[in-house]
Amino acid sequence: MDKINVGLCGLGTVGTGVVKVLQDHQEHIKHKLGCEIEIRKVLVNNMDKQRDDIIDRDWLTNDPSELVEAANIDVIIEVMGGIEDTNKLLETALKNKKHIVTANKDLMAVHGQKLLRLAKQNHCDILYDASVAGGIPILRSLSDGLASDHIQKIMGIVNGTTNYMMTKMTDEGLAYDSVLKEAQNLGFAEADPSSDVDGLDAARKMTLLANLAFKMELHLEDVNVTGIRNLTQEDIQFAENLDYTIKLIGIASMHNGKAEVSVEPTLLPKDHPLALVKNEYNAVYVYGEAVGETMFYGPGAGSLPTATAVVSDLMEVVKNIRLGISGNTYIDPQFDRQLKEDHEKYSRHFIRFEVDDQAGAFQEITNIFSEHEVSFAKILQLPSDQEKTAEIVMVTHKISREQLLKSMAKLEGLAIVKRLISHYRVDGEE
């Protein structure tokens, strides 16, 4: 096989980028693969749009079957987006023994496991590195570079939109609503921002990462998700005073065969490498048994980084075809899906609440924590804006989520406690 034929679905900014990267690096690619790659068909919606500067008009079609059912196509690159219709298209492609490269994380989060299995049955590859963190080759590093290591924990900033917003809130003291508007104006956030700000996008990516790292089939529903809608300037200021930065952090960890995956606003020490990841950048920390700490940092999205990642995946697919190991990319989960329960999830926590400023109040509160064996690393008490109340901020030592929830429930029952204002996980320190 001296040529691999590609069908490209979608010719937006990423699709155009893919065409350009393949053209610019033709020689290099041939050298690295021992064969050529050629785009044979491009699926577009509007055949009449002017594209002569990008691609030969003869290659265009609006009929999917000319790609996914054509005998002369080996690999489908899907960069058109969409979920249900696109899923059907890719199912047809797999049944016709086409390998797939996709940058579509929404699709992979919903139908990924099914598609991966279908691919395996048909001895085909699906590679989707571009879907997780555009410019960071993190999936490949997990399945390849760190292949010979046991991964214990992954900790990452995997959503560029929320990281951009939180950077603005932290560095410029702006309110949530105004940074959201700014992000929307810049095109970083959608008109309906829920998928980003509620943490769902990050949760989808953490699911994909955790599955690969732990070789266990975890679902989106297994992720504890808290978004950033309720994050306030006061929280950020308190964190700052205690030498922390708040980031939306995805954590996947494995202990004694049991996994925990969460996405939530998390306090990190200001000098933690993830604390410095600013604006729309992404970074993923990996703790491996042998290799120790490694981190990958890069742009989370963008059309050129994504196109570059798509081409890297394409080269991998071609290598696998030529090695005769297509379909081996998908590793059947080796371990049964087992999740930590609340009494097994250990972490430090930041807790902030408002109390009546009266004698004995503090004692009453510390009693409750003592009952649940919760001890503290840091405590701040200060008068609140309200008359006759005080605000208390505490950072616990490592406690179980069960201890946290039980003591918070008790706290809320106390007459002197006006309200629990916020609580966040604290991570990245011993």
Add this chain to the structure above:
Amino acid sequence: MDKINVGLCGLGTVGTGVVKVLQDHQEHIKHKLGCEIEIRKVLVNNMDKQRDDIIDRDWLTNDPSELVEAANIDVIIEVMGGIEDTNKLLETALKNKKHIVTANKDLMAVHGQKLLRLAKQNHCDILYDASVAGGIPILRSLSDGLASDHIQKIMGIVNGTTNYMMTKMTDEGLAYDSVLKEAQNLGFAEADPSSDVDGLDAARKMTLLANLAFKMELHLEDVNVTGIRNLTQEDIQFAENLDYTIKLIGIASMHNGKAEVSVEPTLLPKDHPLALVKNEYNAVYVYGEAVGETMFYGPGAGSLPTATAVVSDLMEVVKNIRLGISGNTYIDPQFDRQLKEDHEKYSRHFIRFEVDDQAGAFQEITNIFSEHEVSFAKILQLPSDQEKTAEIVMVTHKISREQLLKSMAKLEGLAIVKRLISHYRVDGEE
């Protein structure tokens, strides 16, 4: 070919790690490669040492020819160190069509280009990812993941010993001599620490990185190297006051087909991601045309990270054998070796000197800088410990190295200038 046979040279901590990683991950490796890997011979010095818990006694030999000339060996893993004898061994291996994986950066820095060419002639691979930054798959990322990108700049902390020492000096206010002693006691620094503290080790690694990134054959002599022997607490404090951290930074950049490679103590903004890389950790920043900024962070050395990197390289070699592209890993330099001259090397600089504290002194100094069109972003003047002298610290805007050297020479000629105390590059900001 359903089995690849390996000869292992060296059974120290890294070699033992390689044996263990291969044993532990046998199934996974077979799955990813479509074939098995087996260690057939192990070259050791002392045949009598007790190693029965690690490896079968029959595999051991102290005769190199049983590995490098044996018909049944496909790949040589070299983790025994040494330069000249080891070079001869590997030359013989290549002439006998053995592929090579090595973790030996001293060897690669001295004989790398020659070995790579010999390998290519014999259609063999030499992979040496483990030699550059143990746990960071940076060479592979440069030649693979970012393959379809043009790399403009690499900036890295690539020597763990000096980074450990500078972290201690910065965070704990210790003097150079005492941190060196500590590093020696911990085994991070050698009895003769020159290779680390004079920047040679880092320069070797930057040469290997630059060759690969720019597809140009650069030599160790092309690197401007300054070590950390003269670094003082005062320099660190002044940098701190100006919101910088000093790190030993390797920089390789490419502009208009001309390269610049340097290793020198460099001031970085405190919130630059490299400024937070502490202790013995390494990190490499890569700026690609398409992908933008990416960073790889991890342990720079250590026997398990290095063993893991060796096995990853081994897997790559095996893939290439099966793809029939062995020898293609080495890319002939595509561009002629062209280096920037001093008037083309632009950077900001930190300059610190002691002057007579008399009227007009400051004016005289600024006149000299004006003559050379050097302007400043930051200036500090403060009385020195000496009587009647003052210390001046300046941070320039971007100037050429020619401007820097000329104005410093003029400065040194001034009667009022007692001495130039230190000067460092400033990078990582616009």
